[in-house]
Amino acid sequence: MDPRREDTIHHERFVKVVCVGAGFSGLCLAYKLRRSFQNYALTIYEKNPEIGGTWFENRYPGCACDVPSHNYTYSFEPKHDFSAVLASSREIQEYLETFAAKHDLRQHIRTSNLVTGASWDQREGQWNITATDLKSGEVVRDWCHILVHATGYLNKPAWPSAPGLESFRGPKLHSAAWDDGVEIEGKNVILVGSGASSVQILPAIRPVVKSAKVFVRTPRWTLPSPSTKKGDKFSPEDLERFATDPEAVMNLRLENERTLNSFFTMYMKGTVLQNQARQLLESEMKKLVVDPAVQEKLVPDFPVGCKRILPSGFPFLKSLMEDNVEPIYSGVKAFTETGCISDDGTHHQGDIIICATGFDLSFIPRYPILFRGHNLQEDWASSITGYMGVGIAECPNTFTLGGPWTPISNGPVIVALEAQADFVCAFIDKFQTEPGIHSMHLKAAASYDFRSYMARATKRMVWSESCRNGHNIRPNWGQASITWPGSTLHYLEALREPRFEDYEFEYSGGGGRFAWLGDGISQTEWDATADLAYYIRDKDDGRHLSRGARRREITKSGTQPPRELHRQAKLSTPDA
Template structure:
């Protein structure tokens, strides 16, 4: 009797995968699995009625991305017809919807399904997943070999923890869960917060409200203005982009090269940190007419400690409008008619709009019950752990995308006869200790509130990757198997098959003498250092650069606000200034 293909070496086992979240990471996982694998099933449970994650949930006035549009796309899937330098949230939602449609990803997605509990079953090596169908209210019970958490962390509104909310008789809104049916026309608005969202909201609502008071507890570093209005592409510019895709590719490459050349700005006492501080302080002083505003609104902490906001001049100009009042400090309490500032002054308002960001604690939104009934919610409430942004210590067969200590998403799968795999506790502990040691050299541990430290000064170790994006890509390029605890179902060498037949012998079109050649294989892939050189395209025609310097950060005498504005609006020129 002839052997079966299933008994050949490296036969792919069937793997059932569940992903939680259909945002950018979940959609990319679906695309990559579909492109590269065969023996799998995938279900993506998404609590919202549509895809795009945080871009579905963030709909506040003026909401836009703070990365140039042409670079806010999958590296392999550019969009040529972005309407502006900084795309609005609605246009970004359409990009992700279009991506799902073009690649037939809707077959994997179950919208309006909220995961409410996940539980590891040791005997079977599977996860049980409990899901609520939000449309019908029915509870579903599913299971998987691999559980991927692609829930992100910029989706849970962080309401200010101040007393009196129940007493307020007006309308309360939050930027992270905005109600678009509420009209602010003619209203008196109390805007709490002065971070990325507030910088976009204030210029958007100022022309229509009666009056707005903005409560600024701490300042923010601001870049020259490249807002959705100031950076709008003309129909002629968009047509040129569409007709000449190579021009978009050049722009994306230049933007990305600029971003990847400035990481030392995030290290203390470097030339780029000094240059960026001098540049931003100079342009902010020119945009703030009063000395008190300069003193209160120009940060004293390092550039990059808190996310730099690239909508500067329009926001700074709005602060001086007649119907805008700045209240320096936070809010101490809420009353029936408004709120009270930390100085004790009462402020009346028809609407309280909180632009206070997200709960960036990384604590899971649902129980993740691992071996022995351990609940990751309880463990991460005490201390954030994890392994290089993708694994969870001793929680088998479950992975995170954009988890703590990561900068880009990634997702593994299993095809060998593995019962379970999980990062070792000692590996995670050593990784966390290394991150803590490196962070003291960065600006993220300066005295500012940011999402990396969950908006607490001198709080936890920042949960971003302790290095540049390129550093992270090199770090995760090759697995460190000694950091993982792998357990097999049966004999660990079962992957060899039972008949001694290769996969090539089961391919009718394969060359069964493929290893006979006239010259050796390409040496670029023979060792790690050669692979790194090859991946980085070392030795290509790129002109040599001065290491750890960026000319766009060096302040010049002609860096006037109007000149910087002109650069920002050019689709061909200095758009990369927005990333400096």
């Protein structure tokens, strides 16, 4: 009997994909699959009643992105009618809803469905999924060949660890779980936190609250709000130009993105750009905060970028100096029925407590993921065995989007999520068109070597310094950081051509690893509309055979005027 399959070479077998999460990452994966794949099924489980992920959940006063609006989109899907330089959460949510509708993605999405578990069936080569329909309470059972976790890193609010919060008799709000039904006008508010959400909340609520006590435990490097010549909002003339002149929007996006991609060496210790940034920000912040005693409280003594820079923090600093605002330069020691106690023992009374205390950034899955004697929840509680933001050691047919070592705060992030979706699709394509593959998993040795390299590379980054930050999640893990220690452009090049050799492929069925060769008939011959002489041409326009040549073509090398290169070796002093 001929051991070859009866199908053609690279026959596209049916593949079933389950994705958890319908935010930027999950929607991007859905789009990529619809654009390029056939003979597949995709189900996206989303715990919220609407898509959008963190942008659906975060609706606090003043909530907005902290990068230019026109660049907080997919690289291939611009939005021309953003109303402000920094888009509100509502506008970003509308963008994602429009994107899903335009590309017919909702057919794949089950909202109000909370995934509660996933277990690997080795014999069948599939994942068995359980979820709960939050509307009906029904238990949903599903299965898939490929499981993708796109839950992101901003999806589980972190409440203050100080005891007694449950005893507070007034409303308790969290920036990521805002209750619009709570009236804050005319109230005495306690705002805990001074990070990315707090710097947006305070300027938005200060004009309407009676008073605000703001707990500032750690200073942050801040920037003035980006704006046009006429303010933070785009003018009617701007909006008209964007609506009628696509080239104007493209030029704005290109200018912004080139700027965002030009500052990475600022995050490297001892570089000229790091020192210049520190001198500039310190000077600008001290112009705003003139009291030397207050400067000591609000101007950081750690490198710029050790904690995430707050691009629109000046309105926050100005608000701290208003008459109805009292900054408390302390942490919260405990909560009481009527307020909270600062580290020095002082009791602070309030009507409402707002916790702008961020998220649980541990990356530990919110549900058990069982495979080959492992539970990923338990494994990652002790050590994250990730890879390139997308891989999980020894976990079959599973990928992450926005996982550990994603470049989350050192350059444009949306395009990095796109690169991750491309990476995952490359593996889905390999699985689909090589029908002998039973399963595939990241080799433990590859994950170990990767993490070892990341630890060494992180030593040169400013976020390896001793400031509390979201880059370094748990010191007991023995890992210096879970943020990519390179630029976004560096990350794109790293993911562009997947290293299949870092994965173990298990084969089954007739033909095994060569089942993909099929019956000797090409896909071209079975495609009635294909040209059987497609390779005859009058010039060589084929794919470049070296990685360098492919990179130069993709990045349009030679099209821009020469610029100064900020190399790692370019330090601030000759002996640094």
